[in-house]
Amino acid sequence: MKRSKIKSLYAAPPVGQSVNVMGWLKTRRGGKKFSFAEVNDGSTIKNLQIVLDNSRFDEETLKQLTTGACVSITGNLVESVGQGQPIELHAETVTIFGPSDPETYPLQKKAHSLEFMREIAHLRPRSTTFGCILRLRHAMAYGIHRFFHEKGFFYVHTPIITASDCEGAGEMFTVTTLDLAAPPKNKDGQVDFSADFFGRPAHLTVSGQLNAELAALALSDVYTFGPTFRAENSNTTRHLAEFWMIEPEMAFYDLHDNMALAEEMLRFLIRLALEEHYDDLDFLCATYDEELIPRLKSVVESPFERCDYTRAVEILLHSGQSFEFSVEWGADLQSEHERYLVEKHFQKPVIVYNYPKDIKAFYMRQNDDGKTVAAMDVLFPKVGEIIGGSQREERYDKLLERIRQMGLPEENYWWYLDTRRFGSAPHSGFGLGFERLLTFLTGMGNIRDVIPFPRTPGNAEF
Numbered sequence: 001m002k003r004s005k006i007k008s009l010y011a012a013p014p015v016g017q018s019v020n021v022m023g024w025l026k027t028r029r030g031g032k033k034f035s036f037a038e039v040n041d042g043s044t045i046k047n048l049q050i051v052l053d054n055s056r057f058d059e060e061t062l063k064q065l066t067t068g069a070c071v072s073i074t075g076n077l078v079e080s081v082g083q084g085q086p087i088e089l090h091a092e093t094v095t096i097f098g099p100s101d102p103e104t105y106p107l108q109k110k111a112h113s114l115e116f117m118r119e120i121a122h123l124r125p126r127s128t129t130f131g132c133i134l135r136l137r138h139a140m141a142y143g144i145h146r147f148f149h150e151k152g153f154f155y156v157h158t159p160i161i162t163a164s165d166c167e168g169a170g171e172m173f174t175v176t177t178l179d180l181a182a183p184p185k186n187k188d189g190q191v192d193f194s195a196d197f198f199g200r201p202a203h204l205t206v207s208g209q210l211n212a213e214l215a216a217l218a219l220s221d222v223y224t225f226g227p228t229f230r231a232e233n234s235n236t237t238r239h240l241a242e243f244w245m246i247e248p249e250m251a252f253y254d255l256h257d258n259m260a261l262a263e264e265m266l267r268f269l270i271r272l273a274l275e276e277h278y279d280d281l282d283f284l285c286a287t288y289d290e291e292l293i294p295r296l297k298s299v300v301e302s303p304f305e306r307c308d309y310t311r312a313v314e315i316l317l318h319s320g321q322s323f324e325f326s327v328e329w330g331a332d333l334q335s336e337h338e339r340y341l342v343e344k345h346f347q348k349p350v351i352v353y354n355y356p357k358d359i360k361a362f363y364m365r366q367n368d369d370g371k372t373v374a375a376m377d378v379l380f381p382k383v384g385e386i387i388g389g390s391q392r393e394e395r396y397d398k399l400l401e402r403i404r405q406m407g408l409p410e411e412n413y414w415w416y417l418d419t420r421r422f423g424s425a426p427h428s429g430f431g432l433g434f435e436r437l438l439t440f441l442t443g444m445g446n447i448r449d450v451i452p453f454p455r456t457p458g459n460a461e462f
């Protein structure tokens with residue numbers, strides 16, 4: 001018999017028919033004559049109740065029906081007379097694929113702390129919480145492709161191994177096949193990377209942007225969506241060493257077009273989650289954060305605020321708040337400042353734009369005031385910065401000047417500069433941190449809980 005997924009049984013219950021389900025037992029209660037089990041196969045948050053007439057099964061089978069065991073059950077699907085579920089399965093045959101010792105299985109029915117579950121990241125996908133998070137993660141990835149596809153954007157695959165530092169912040173992991181115990185040295189005593197695999201120093205990319213720009217200057221509207229890596233030693237609830245980023249890049253967009261696209265995309269994604277994945281959100285809302293669904297709805301309903309950096313600094317200076325980091329024009333906004341703007345002052349998402357050029361990357365377009373660049377950050381409640389982007393410097397001379405001023409290795413960027421020599425075009429783009437989006441969407445307080453296997457300083461176990 002063909003296996004049915006539990007989600008499809010709830011969607012259109014074939015009542016009165018024989019069905020087969022496979023999945024993992026969430027619980028099992030035994031009475032003298034009947035036993036009840038809850039099975040989940042991950043297709044939905046909903047479990048299917050299984051009713052077993054004990055007299056029909058041998059003792060060994062009944063004994064192995066414990067929390068965590070993997071089973072295949074065939075039987076008759078009926079409307080449930082009990083409270084709490086519309087349908088149940090009256091078991092006729094039971095196969096145990098994988099028993100699970102109830103004494104040692106770490107994920108018992110009781111609620112575990114999120115910290116504990118991080119220590120059992122290999123098993124946490126089986127918990128109700130991580131089932132929700134993983135389904136929502138998929139939904140957002142799918143929604144992102146759908147959003148861009150429907151707008152005529154093309155998905156481009158940008159490299160993971162790169163020789164250039166997009167953000168110029170020097171926070172890259174090195175990729176090498178050299179013998180670290182005895183690397184070849186040049187006559188100055190430095191490691192000789194010409195003997196390395198790529199014949200030069202190579203790194204894991206911090207952003208696909210520079211390559212996405214090359215494609216946008218041919219296909220007009222593109223995006224890349226892949227893993228990015230940052231060797232910044234920040235042990236916070238908002239940083240990962242390996243995270244996924246969505247980076248659209250659009251020819252002929254100015255900064256304001258860029259902001260409008262970012263806003264449209266975020267609202268599209270959150271609306272999609274509310275419309276098509278309410279079950280999962282509802283569980284997270286009830287379990288972890290009762291403000292979650294109201295917060296999501298408010299983002300979908302109210303337009304984002306636009307606030308230029310200089311005005312944001314004025315607002316912070318007049319806020320009467322005492323911040324840990326002082327506020328002054330020219331300094332980067334800290335997360336406490338961002339959250340004040342979003343949560344207290346405007347009480348909605350805010351896009352801060354036109355930042356001082358000295359705190360931003362070399363590729364951002366210089367404004368006529370000589371002090372600021374056409375940068376933008378989208379700030380969200382709870383998470384702070386969720387998107388960073390800009391209009392790009394399309395003028396060859398200005399771009400080269402910036403690369404030199406910032407002391408970047410000019411020879412690494414010749415191909416990037418070439419696009420400004422041949423058919424340069426005004427263009428813009430941004431990067432959405434996928435896990436920051438998911439932190440916001442799920443209400444999880446720690447970014448390590450929205451990626452299956454988090455990579456952070458000192459942590460790459462699973």
Ligand code: 4AD
Binds near residue numbers: 209230388389431
């Ligand atoms: O602001 P960032 O550094 O911008 C860029 O990398 C640009 N090249 C993007 C572009 O214009 N194409 O990073 C973009 C976003 C941030 O707003 C944040 O959401 C996320 O990536 N991010 C991180 N997420 C998790 N862990 C980290 N260590 C992150 N660093 C940045």
Ligand code: MG
Binds near residue numbers: 387
């Ligand atoms: Mg940023």
